[in-house]
Amino acid sequence: MLELIVISTLNGVLFGMLLFLMASGLTVIFSMLGVLNFAHASFYMLGAFFGFQISLWFGFWPALLIAPLLAGAIGAGVERFGLRHVHRNGHVAELLFTFGLAFVIEEVVQIIWGRSPVDYRVPAVLDFPAFTIFSTNYPAYKMFMLLMSIAIFIGLLLVLKKTRVGLIVQAALTHPHMVGHLGHNVGRIFMLVFGVGTALAAVAGVIAGPALVTQSNMAGLLGPILFVVVVVGGLGSLPGAFVASLLIGLVQTFAVSMNGSLSGAFGPLSSAYGSTWLADIWDVTIAQIAPIIPYMLLVLVLIFRPMGLLGKRDT
């Protein structure tokens, strides 16, 4: 039991930090541009596939640097040549633009790399067990992922709190119009923020790719959970996104490792109900409902706290 708790906590924090890498970019983009980037998870996928391709050519470490830069450049280009033109048509048009973009990116990835998973491997340097607890070998690569995302988190925190750029971004989180009135080149800041945000998502993709499955549906699988994170945390709240990322990361990881069901706890259903739909609910294990737990959490949060956990702004 203790083993389960320790391992699941580690994995949950890891998944949570990965989610936050993406959710932070999404939140900052949303706060500044007012547009929820539906294609954010697609940039995570692009990061994973670029990482795979570049690590085939030059190795993993160059890929870790080049792939996010490339994805970030594409992101900045999307803002400059796409979103900026759509902006005058309103927020719905912007959201729809990114929705179409997500659709197109998935198609392009399928055309280039196919539908089946690609063989994106953990680099040989990190392919060993880091430590053994309770007879479980914890892979070094996962520790690397954890340290990497914590390092980026701290870096992000320092940039936000200690630099001038961070000051502007922070100001834009709460008073986006005022920042424009103060004479900052809003267009360039927007492009930069969009580029950096998508690059952060791509970093998550590069490091998560070898550990998870790098496949053309990975954006479709992760995207909805990402949006749950930002809505549960409170749209536009960076601390909220952090709390919600960790919460969902931990909850989902723990749920996957649990096998309990109602029939396990209270005994099987009487045979009269054995073949009805009640039996489906009675016999299902927590591990099986793990994929829907984030959405259930979303509905609960919306009922009791419609603004999200730490959200303030109504949109």
Add this chain to the structure above:
Amino acid sequence: MSEIAANAAPPLPTSGERLKFYGMWVAAAIVLVLLPKIFSSGGSLTTFSLIGISIIFSLSYNILLGQTGLLSFGHAVYYGLGGFLAIHAINIFSAGKWPIPLPVIPLIGGLAGLAFAALLGWVSTKRSGTAFAMISLGVGELIASSALILRTFFGGEAGVSTNRTKLLKLFGWSFGPQIQIYYLVAAWTLIAMIAMYALTRTPLGRMCNAARDNPERVQFVGYNPHVVRYLAFCFAGLFAGIAGALAAINFEIANSAYLGAEQSGTVLFATYIGGIGFFIGPIVGAIFVTMLSLGLSDLTQVWQLYFGLIFIAVVMFAPGGITGLLMMHRPLVKAGTLMRVLPSYLIALVPTVAMIAGFILSVETIVHYTVNPSDDPHIRAFGVSFDAASPIIWATAGVLLIGGFLVARMTWTRIGQAWDDATGTARDKGIAA
């Protein structure tokens, strides 16, 4: 007070306008009756049935997006649940020999859609705008994932199937042949179109528009925008359920794909491409997108890519959709200045088509090298055969794409000038543009 009300109320329609209005519905009914007489092949009947279902579904979606300003990413939930309930209803009725004929089944689907919209809608419509979009996505994923867990009801991966001919027969109609299904779909399409049009004319429909444009003012005049959004959501669920039930009857099966994100995305595409600003927009969009998805898939392997690009192009350059583009020209027609813009359209058409051809040629060549590089390079797309390995083709594609773009950009500027000129004249004549 009564004086103000009398002044503010729009004038009653003249008999000519009334005739035009009712004539339109009668004409629609006649077209629906005559269509299968002109195109009687099995394939076209299936296509018409699919279009009819898509029209109801898209119109129901536009109650949310166009009329209430709610962008939903999970509208297929109510479509799918309507479909599942309809299938189960048919199975139960035919097993118990209940005296209920098939044409009533879509109503059951509609009530199922309404019930679930009433259940899930209250939470969903608490927020509007971006938050609503994300919530609808989350709720959609919740239901779609639950469908795979509740296997007895949703039938797991395979879905639930039925036999539509086992129900009570009215006037000897068994609903086996596609032509009978076509008439069933056509009748329901007409009923749903009239009902949804009538809905836009009610005070509720007007309040929906108000809640879309300015929720704060809605509160000031004493309405709760949340309730208005909720009611619109319920109506959208009702008609989506009817569409889902018709789809389930048409295919005699319902599976979890009915509820999924892809279905929600398709209806969004159809509605938006058609145009959300006009009642007829989703109808145009449903016809266009259904034909396109059936037609394009025969022409090219990567039709979904083109589909996505068309959608992005509409969002970027024609936010009013196809109908919006056409309706833009109404003041010009009235002012008689349409002929000033048409020549520049024709001039722009040539380089634009060249650019698109070059783009398609490049895409198809790239697709050949990435998807199936070992195959014969003589490929065929859009009914044209060409050699993807030949440098001449590459050069042609490049020249068409870049040259076309450079020339087309100049002609687009020309269109802009002609447009300003034509609308300016129209405005001088006192016609609002």
